[in-house]
Amino acid sequence: MPPALTSAQQxxxxxxxxxxxxxxxxxxxxxxxxxxxxxxxxxxxxxxENRRMANQTREIGSALTARDREAIARIDRALESITRGDYGICKACNEPIAFERLKAEPMTEHCVACKSDWEKKRPQARG
Ligand SMILES: [Zn+2]
Structure with a gap:
């Protein structure tokens, strides 16, 4: 089991x-x-006409930013778990996630093993 994150790493x-x-x-x-x-x-x-234009704008806006909103939500979840003290723990196997992996992808909630396992089982669904 890799060591948990030091406070400096957090x-x-x-x-x-x-x-x-x-x-x-x-x-x-x-x-x-x-x-x-x-x-x-x-x-x-x-x-x-006003309403129609407002609706159009809203649809374009949400299509462009849904991914960004999701990313922000993931960052917020990660920040919350830092506050709670359970950041960097894999949601699937409860093992600490390697610091190098967290540095590359700080919003991740799964260790490499679980993530690649999951991708093997669900080759269609990425992310
Ligand atoms: Zn795991």
């Missing part, structure tokens, strides 16, 4: 997570700003 991984979260939030904010509907003159556009 601090390092936490800052990795926070940096990644910051970057994603920034990108998310940008793509939402890009997709923001242009200012419409309420007098010249009907209520229906």
């Amino acid at each position: 601090v390092e991984l936490k800052s990795l997570l926070l940096a990644r979260r910051h970057e994603l939030t920034r990108q998310l904010g940008q793509s939402q700003a890009d997709l923001a509907p242009p200012e419409v003159n309420a007098g010249s556009v009907s209520q229906d």
Whole structure:
């Protein structure tokens, strides 16, 4: 059984997570700003037209950012488990996850063995 993370390692991984979260939030904010509907003159556009445009914008926005939102949710879960003290423990086998793996993929919840096992069993479903 590999040793659990030292507090210095946890601090390092936490800052990795926070940096990644910051970057994603920034990108998310940008793509939402890009997709923001242009200012419409309420007098010249009907209520229906307004609603239709709002719906379109919302659909495009959510398609582009669903993946980013999911990534942010995973980062938040990882940060919560650092606070709880069970970060870096494989959800499948309860063994500590190697520090090198966490550094490469700090949001991961599974060790290499369980992850590759899972991918072998479900070759269609990645991620
Ligand atoms: Zn495992």
